[in-house]
Amino acid sequence: MLTVQNLTKEYKNVTAVNDISFNVEPGRVFGLLGPNGAGKTTTIRIVLNIIRPTSGSVLFNNRSITNEFFNKIGYLPEDRGLYKKSKVIDVINYFAKLKNIDKNSIRQKADHWLRKLEIENYRHRKIEELSKGNQQKVQFITAIIHDPELLILDEPFAGFDPINQQQIRETILSFVNSGKIVILSTHQMETAEKLCSDILLLNNGKEVCKGSLAKIKKDFGTNNIKIEFEGDASFLNSLPEVNSADLYGIYAEIHLKKEIKPAEFLRKISGRLLINHFSVIEPTLNKIFIDAIKNSNHK
Amino acid sequence: MNKIFSVAKWEFIEKVKTRAFLISMIVTPVIIIAFAVLPTLLGNQEGEATKVIGVVDKSGLYFDGLKEKISGDKLSDNLPKYVLVNLSTEKNDADSLQKSADKEVFDQKISAYLMIKYGGTDSVNVQWRSRSAANFNDVRTFERAFNDTRIDLKFKQEGIDPSLKKFISKEVDIKPIKISKEGRDTESDFLNIFFSSFIFIILLMVMIISSGGMLVRSLLEEKSNRLIEILVSSCTPAQLLTGKIFGLSLLGLFQIVIWGLIGISLTGAGTVHPDAFQNIPLTLVYFILGFIFYTGIFVGLGSVVTTEQEAQQFTSYLSMILVLPIVFAITAIQNPNSEFVRILSYIPLTTPSIMLLRLNIAPLPTWEILLTIFILLISIFISIRLSSKIFKIGILSYGKRPSLRELINWIKEK
Structure with missing residues (x-):
């Protein structure tokens, strides 16, 4: 379980995140929602241990997140892009190696995902030669190839056509069903509604509402x-x-x-x-x- | 450690494969060779035809002497290099002679002429008049011939034994010899120092500028598509930074080795004075440490760059900073043992270049070598530490460039 307690991040002039707390349970997709500038990215960066909070804590299975967790975290940022001049397989290799996976399993897993997402023919092509959707699939693979225990996806469906969205959705759900912790950050409310069991809605760095989607709907009124x-x-x-x-x-x-x-x-x-x-x-x-x-x- | 290695390997292999690297790898030596060889080639090619040179000399003293002195100059096919024509006549004055001679030059009857005024007096004055800019070699040949003739005439006038002239004109050069305890004597002339150390200094700077530019651009790419966020969610910024520095250093080393091999295979190892290699191990030590030190600084500062335009500005600032050690090195070459130069070799920014130079000028006490290497190592450690603090925040800041004060705050932040 991922536990975020009283997280606050202050910059010189702004408070990007103001005292937010939430739990993410395995087996349930957690939706981090909010308009632009609400503090979603800052929250994600703190959870990823890229930046430090001003106060508050992030616990992963009751242990604070340190650099040891690097290899257990998968992250798909909102802005996509890979090394354009490099080959698909080389890029996948590099990111997988940074997650400390050994060579054999990299090859095995790369094969598996390339086939599953139907881009195995592009294995030796340069990234820039791929369509935008296929580039995003490669990036999606780099986020999940090490079988992360905590998967953070920022707008994972943006730029995909409906068929590919379906593929990605199935993949995400298979992760959730195998007991992984998944945080989904998105503007697409329809997607969030279909996938997320729990949500946290942020605005101006503050919690607006949170809890299970069913309860939130009930509270809102019938x-x-x-x-x-x-x-x-x-x-x-x-x-x-x-x-x-x-x-x-x-x-x-x-x-x-x-x-x-x-x-x-x-x-x-x-x-x-x-x-x-x-x-x-x-x-x-x-x-x-x-x-x-x-x-x-x-x- | 594993991750540092992965980053270094990626940076090395992906950069080696780029077209830009391949081009710089080939083009740089081609340009250097072109600069070294072309002028001599061109200089030799000119003058492969006999030139007709006029002489205007109202005094009539010099023509015969000049003709005799010049007659020794032959072209490769044994034809005379110059043919002299006497343009002086009794009745015309100097001014009208000059006018008519000028006309002959313009009509291309003669390629140039010597205008000798006040011949036979102490205020004798000679001009080389030609249509195009004077050929340096021609002018020097005639200058020698004229002065020779002038001395001959004076000796004759004063009744001095002509053989004395040989004695007077022979100058004895003082040969600078660098001695070493092992009993090896080396001619320590400028060229030797130049080739054994100056070339390394310039190479170091060129490589830092080119790899610095490469680094900033690749960082910019990683920042602009947020790859950097994936990277720092996989390893620490310090690991990323160190990996990048080592990858680049490896790249630089690779480049040098290739250039070295090209150089040796082109010139043949035999033509390079063996003493030029005598300091190779230490030269490499300073070279590599210097490279890592500079790259360490530039990775930190480079991480702050947010647009292509800023990247270009950054690279040009970088080049300006790097010119400084070269300027100091030129001073040092003229006066290698001054206190100033010694002090410079303890300042990290100039340590590599000054030490590269001093190594080949005079034997250095071991303590000084150890001290400067120690200074460099400490500076590398500090520069990487400070850089990684800037880097850590710099890579996540988009849109606006931080002020100097903000940078200092970043460094202070824990």
């Missing part, structure tokens, strides 16, 4: 509706019954106040909009994200 409509729906946000409404052109996701009955609300707005579809839904993570960030910015 009074959510989705409508598909024609007409100008901009008045929705100013209605007293509405907690918040997100408009998407032809449909809207609306969080109603607790005491409001959805059917009454429908009757009220049907005079002003042409409603094509109406349903009561679970709040999406996207909706929770937007509302939580808005609220925390207003405070």
Whole structure:
């Protein structure tokens, strides 16, 4: 288990991370979410032991993270890129060797992953000759080839087409199922919603909400509706019954106040909009994200 | 240790394979050879045809003497190198003679002429007048011939025995000999020192500049695509830095060995004075330590660079700093035993180059050699330590270049 306690990182003018705590359990994907500049990367760097926190601690199976953990950590940074002029297999070899794997198992594992991700034909090509998606696959391999116990993935799906996303998702899930600790940092709420069991939402370096996704959804409230409509729906946000409404052109996701009955609300707005579809839904993570960030910015 | 080795090996092999390295490997010696050989080749080629040289001399004293002295100069096919034509006439004055002679030069009837004024007096004045810039060799030949003739004339006038002239004109050179306890005497002339040490100093600087540039660019690549973050989540910044330094040093050494082999196979080992190799082990020690020391500094500072533009600025600053030891080395070559030079050899930044030089100038006491090596080792240790502190933070800072004060704070940070 990875335990982060009261982590704070202060730079001269800013507090990048302000007193955050969370646990990551094996077998569950942990989602580290938040808008740009929320402090996700700083948190990841501290967990990776690249930078030191101002205060707080990071424990991995009850031991503090030191340089011994280098070989147990796998990291896929958000900005991708490899040595462009070097060959695929050489790059994989280099990163694997830096994780202290012996030659034989490097070869074996490289073979395995190259085949699994369907890029074995590019083994002896230079990185720059590969398509962007295939370059990312190579980088993904470098992050997992040493079978890390702690895998940190920053936007792992960015730049992949749906088929490749599927492949990567399966790989990540197989890691989780074998008891590895996986932290996923992303903006893509749909992905997070599908993969993560637990999340931590950060804004301006502070915790906004955290816990299991199921509980967060429950806490957010069940009074959510989705409508598909024609007409100008901009008045929705100013209605007293509405907690918040997100408009998407032809449909809207609306969080109603607790005491409001959805059917009454429908009757009220049907005079002003042409409603094509109406349903009561679970709040999406996207909706929770937007509302939580808005609220925390207003405070 | 394992990881340092992995980094060093990667840096070495991936750089050796690059086209830029291959080119510099081949082009540098080609340029050096071109500079060394071409001027002599060109200089020899010129003058492969007989030149017609005019003489304007109102006094009429010098023509015969000049002609006699010049007649010994032959081309390779035994034709005379110069043919002299007397352009002086009785009736015209010097000015109109000069005008008509100039015209002959422009008409290419003669390639140049000597304008001798106030012949026979103490204020005699000679000009070599030609259309293009004067050929240095021609002018020197005629200068000698003229002065010879002038002395001959004076001797004759004063009735002095002409054989005395030989005695007067013979100069005795003082030969500098460097003696050693083992009884080996070496001619210690400038060329010897130049080839045995100066070349190493320049080579050291050239290599530091080229590998420094290479290093900064590769760091920049690693920073710009965040590879550096993967690297430092696999090994410590100090391991990464040390690996890079050793990889580069290996690369430099490899380059020298190849150049050395090319050099020896081209010139033949026999043509190099064996004494030039007498200090090779120590030369290599200073060379390698110097290289590691400088690279250690530049890796640290280079990690701060965030854009291609800054990388270029950095490399040019670097070259400027490195010119300094060369300038000092030139002073040292002229006055190798001064106190100033001794002090310079204890300052880490100039230790390698000054010691490379002093090694070949005079035998050095063992304690001084040990002390300077010790100074270099300590400096390497300190420079790598300080650099790795800057490196540790520098590699993770993007976008803005830190100020000097921030750098100092980084060094202070634990």
